[in-house]
Amino acid sequence: MSRVFGRALAVLPAELGGSAPGPLHTLLSALASASSRQEEESLVRKELSIIHQQLNTANFNPDVASECLVRLIYCATLGYPIGFCTIHALTLAQRGSSWHKRLGYLACCLLLHENHELLLLLVNTLMKDLQSGGPLEMGMALMVAGQLTPPHAVSSIMPIVIDKLAHSREFVRQKAVAALTFLTFRSCSDKSLDNENSDNCHPSNSYQRDVFLRAFGDRDPSVMAASLPALLHLAKRDPDWCRTLVPALVGVLRQVIEGRLHGDFSFHGVPSPWLQIDLLRLFSLLGKGDHGTSQQIYEVLGECMERARSKQMSAWAVLSECIRTLSVLPPHLELWTRASDFVGEMLQSSNANLQYMGVRCLADMARVEPGTVLCHRPSVMCALEQPDPAIRRRTLELLCRVVGQENVEAVCGHLLSALRDTQDPYEARSLASRTLDLAYRFSPNSEWLVGIVTEVLSMREEIIPPDEPGRFLWLLVKEEEESAESLKFHALQALMASSTAISSRTSQPLLRAITWVLGEISHVQPDLSPADISSRLSRILVPPASRQGSHARASSLSIPIETQAWLLTGLSKVLSRQANELGNASLITEQIREESKDGGQDVEMTREAGGGGEGGSFARKDTDHFLEKAEIFSKVDDQIKNMNASQKNQTSSSPEVIEIKVNGSQAGLSSEECNESGMGERVDIMGTSDVDQDKVCLDKYETEAGKSEISKEDSGTRQIKLPLPTLDLLSDDPCIQQLIDELRRLWASPSLFATVLPASPGCQTPLVDPSLPFLDGFVAEAMRKGAAPYIPPQLRQLDKQGSSYDAREIQVSGAFSESVGHGTSPTSTAGNSWAQEAGNMDHYQGQIEICPLRQNPQRMSPAIQL
């Protein structure tokens, strides 16, 4: 507490604190002189323990209890828990009288809440007071019943409360109405109501209507005013019935504004402003969309607006509510014009509160008639430049209501500058989502739209709406017309530029957008080579600086798993294009070779490291034809060179290399060039059995060259380093490892890659048949050989003993169902690739275990591990 205050407290006459310096006075003085938070805390805790002792004495003394409770409420205001005294509050409410009882009830209201265990005791006290107390006690009990009654006690209390509606004292009737509103409508919105209580909610709507109608018709204005919230609820539920009340409501409002209520009900010369506002709210609910009802309302509304012209703020409050109601009713020209004038007055007022209300009213009117804003344009622009953030915010909301294609750029500009300036995350979030909404709806051209989206996505991640970047990417995909091309082009440009500026602070949505766009629509720009893009993506995945040493893991892990999956999927799209091109190149090579009559070239693949391949010469039968093909081929070759070169520039602990040894004798290349392009290297990084498996797989191709067409097609593929980081560098997540493994294996056979992940432009949704019918043959074959049928995990527990499963069978089928079920990557190519690759099972059978998780047994999911 401040020293000034403390001194004031000290010189205060003791009378102010009750009798000669009472305990409260002592406490307050002590706290005033406390110099630190710790001191205050120790004082308060000491006081609380003293109070605890005082309250726990055997004899109940209402004065002592009251005094203690007052101090306790003060401590609670300071923030200290006083839950231990709830029972004493209840006792005081039960056994005290007059102010003591009131204090007890007050303490109960402050301490208890809906789910408190002592609420039942309170209900008993309430019932007693309601049934046999005097009017003051009844009033108190009704107040508490109207705030705290638990749902299960509603049925017992409600009839008693309804009785009180006929009490002779008006304050009892008023509180009974308020309590009844709470009991009826609060309980109805409570979703945890069970069936027995639901009867109390809607037993008979007509009964409720009668009750509240009676209250509305009460001769006392306070009771009538208390019934209006209930009528509001009824009007929301059943507007048709409430419309019958409109004449009566109009009559009431007329009486109020003509000043026929007692003078006590006026507030600074304005007759009962809050009552007027409640009535106006009712009118807005009832007149909405209904011409007939509105006709009855217009006249009194106009009168209300006229009489509300005074210097009093409460009058302006009534006027704002009038304008709000008017904006909801069917338009009335004369009233609308007058409302517009009033709004102008408010906007030009020097009082900031009135300006705020003016902007608010204008926003309400603009929702119906955006042209209204035009009349007040200068004031609105002034409001936009106000230093007051609340007014600026409201003005921005107003502007959002009058956006069209011609002014969307200006409005979004304002929104973005507010977004950059604001510190409040709630406001930032709402501004970001509003900007994007307006941009999507009204964008004049693609370039601007892409700019806005990129800018919002570059902001802090917590303010970006959760449906981004999905919404933007969907837009890129679904547009079929001319504008789609332009949108894709600009999106590609912008995100390519952003991809060079990626840092650890880049938001995930932006990263994902970049990945997706680079992967999916980079084909739009033919001069962008897949090699370039794949190297960009791999650089994002594992930044070059982090590829060495133990730092590698840490920095890669800073990309969340989901984004890693996006990146890998994007990479696979780009690599599939590369593979496609390589596949085409190999076909071209085949053709050229066939065309050469010399035909002395070996299509055999060399196996050993260092085998640079025979540099043979090609007989060129048809020069032109040859040159054409060579051109295509060298283009592909350049790409490969670039890729390898860029990878060479990176650190020496290079990514794993899948090498496909190929025929070195290619058109137009000398053996030196072959060697230069890394032909002769076989960098064997992985010490795992994978490489052996690849070797074996390649062996298979080679030895069964005659059998399968795959090997024939692959014969021309060039060696290339796959731009994937080692498994260690990425996360432990099995899904990510699976994706990498898939890519690696697919890359090992580009024609398979092209089949599994065709590089045709456009996003075609892969069709997945979850029952995996192509596996039927395999499963039948395995079962024929004696494998046990697949048992789902939940049944396995039951059947554990005495079962002899073929572990491989379980693993294989389990792995497939799980890998297809995994939805980590945005496209389901992960599942598809496995599913489709399994179609070529013949090659693998008996040779390789397909389950990817098998390599790292400790990472197997429990379902598979037996």
Added chain:
Amino acid sequence: MMKFWFVVNRQGQTRLTRYFEFVEENKRAALEKDVVTVCLARPPRQCSFVEYKNFRLIFRCYASVVCIVGIDEDENELAIYELIQNFVETLDKYFNRVCELDILFHLDKVHVILEETVMGGQVLETNNARILSLLHQMDQTSREK
């Protein structure tokens, strides 16, 4: 609907807190501190309505105290602003020129007056005379006892 009603002094110390919507105990201190900081930091010429998180704050400064009310979307801000004035006028009439000390020493009575004005977040009685007559009746009965 109102969510809460605070009365704080100019230094930011809480004098009265009333929650109309249940807020857990451990979150109250942070909410109070935040709300008070936001309101007291406003320059005097700016409006008294503050957007805070997903609701609004209406505050009104007096000589030694500031009343802060949290409301949701539906309420008329100016009406609540005037309601605060109504409440303070009732206090003024009951305590005869109310000051901060009155609020401190008669916290229970201030709570009762608040409850009579606003019950459970809804405006109940705005007629000061009626609230005061009720309180005087209670004073009389307790004096008789």
